[in-house]
Amino acid sequence: METPAQNRPLPRVASDLVQDPSLTLGPIVMHPWFSPILKSGEYITLLSTDQIGYVLISGTAKSIGINTRSAFKSDTPSAIIRWDASSDSITLILTTLLQPHRFLQSQSHSHLRPQPSESESVRTDTNPNSNPKFSSTAISLLKLLPEALAVSQTYKIPKFFLKFTSLLLQLHASPLILYTAYALARDTPNCKRYSSETLTEAHLGCIPKPLRRILQTHCPRYLIALDELHLKWVEAYEELQYCFTKNLKVNIKLEGYGSICKKRFGRGCPAYISTNHSFTRLRQIAGEAALTVIKSNAYRFMCAEIEEAIHEATRCETCAHRLINAFDAVMRHVMSDLRTTIAL
Incomplete structure (x- = not known):
């Protein structure tokens, strides 16, 4: 028998974020970064498949591309829009578009995902000849990108990926991280651009395991192409x-x-x-x-x-x-x- 929604264990993203019991409304848990603090005006509650709710002013939702036209009925100032998407993806999309500063704050990624294990952490001391500026925050976000990209494409949120890559640049992401992001978006011109920046000794042959797994799983031909280029150099x-x-x-x-x-x-x-x-x-x-x-x-x-x-x-x-x-x-x-x- 299926466990009732209110009794299911929350996904890691939500369980990490929900600290205040007052934020729970029945089976729905309101995300504290997008919680109901509105006093007036139309607003929507965007609901994930794992019952996490995100409250947005209607105008804000429209500004990032969310279709609210069919959501409101009669004179009701609020509406619920359900997305076939996990809270991981919705949190990444909305925070990137509306509150990117949360990812730029020190250790802010710990609120979105647990810290990577030691085996997955990017270590710059394993190769004495390399010192790439990998950002653990950028890699943590990149792990969530494949699903978030699919969701943004399904619900026609075109600004998301542009804002996401801008966020990576602000996080001082390495060319390998940027290459991986553009590979997930099948953006070959930008992949070519950043592949040329991975040919220095700091990056050559130093693709971190988390990035290699992402590329192998979602876009293996881009991994093969980069490996071939690196081998020749x-x-x-x-x-x-x-x-x-x-x-x-x-x-x-x-x-x-x-x-x-x-x-x-x-x-x-x-x-x-x-x-x-x-x-x-x-x-x-x-x-x-x-x-x-x-x-x-x-x-x-x-x-x-x-x-x-x-x-x-x-x-x-x-x-x-x-x-x-x-x-x-x-x-x-x-x-x-x-x-x-x-x-x-």
């Missing part, structure tokens, strides 16, 4: 490192110090001295310095920032120019045909 970075330090694979000779650098100041240039006359060691030092800049910015071609890093690493103008010319040729060979966005 990882391979390109590895080839760059090999070419910079071992084998250039281009028609340029880069073997040993030049005679001028060996004799400069009677002792040799600063690079010659600091590497104990080892040009192989100098290539390794300069190559690592160049790669650090390249990976941090996803550069495909030589630029002033890379040149500056090589100059600082070698401390010799002549040696730096030789290495810059060689590394420039290598980058053109390895990176010029590399895609910078997903292939969809």
Whole structure:
């Protein structure tokens, strides 16, 4: 036998939010963020499938796209509109549109969902080479987005997704989070835009498990496309490192110090001295310095920032120019045909 609505355990969202017994009206529990404090005028109660009610002034409801025309009967100032949607989805939609500050406050997401478990939390210390600015609030909200998107489309609330992505930006969401949000909306142009921002070392190959699960469950082709793009860039970075330090694979000779650098100041240039006359060691030092800049910015071609890093690493103008010319040729060979966005 089905448990009466008033005796059913509330879903996590509602049970976390309902603190005041006075907010209960029969089998309906009024959401405290949208509770009946109106003194006059028309208003609606938006009701979820799990019996959570949201009170909105009629004009406010209309302003966000809720159809109230058929809800009011005769001269009654109030009406109930039932949505085939959970309180999770309605809370996310209404709060994003009308009270986004609640999600921007410190720890505000704990009122919407329990904190992610340690296994699901995004840890930036597991990879010493990465430090992406993931927001636990953004990821918590993103987990609720698939159903909320479907609800907003069913009930024609077009402003929701635009406001949601704006909220993610205010939460300093990473490009991977934004990519996932646009993938759920099947917005390929914006997915391409943000996929290009995930090619730095901080994000490359670092898709958090919660995001990977969301993509795999709801839009797997976008996950496959991003994984393929990341793999090509990882391979390109590895080839760059090999070419910079071992084998250039281009028609340029880069073997040993030049005679001028060996004799400069009677002792040799600063690079010659600091590497104990080892040009192989100098290539390794300069190559690592160049790669650090390249990976941090996803550069495909030589630029002033890379040149500056090589100059600082070698401390010799002549040696730096030789290495810059060689590394420039290598980058053109390895990176010029590399895609910078997903292939969809």
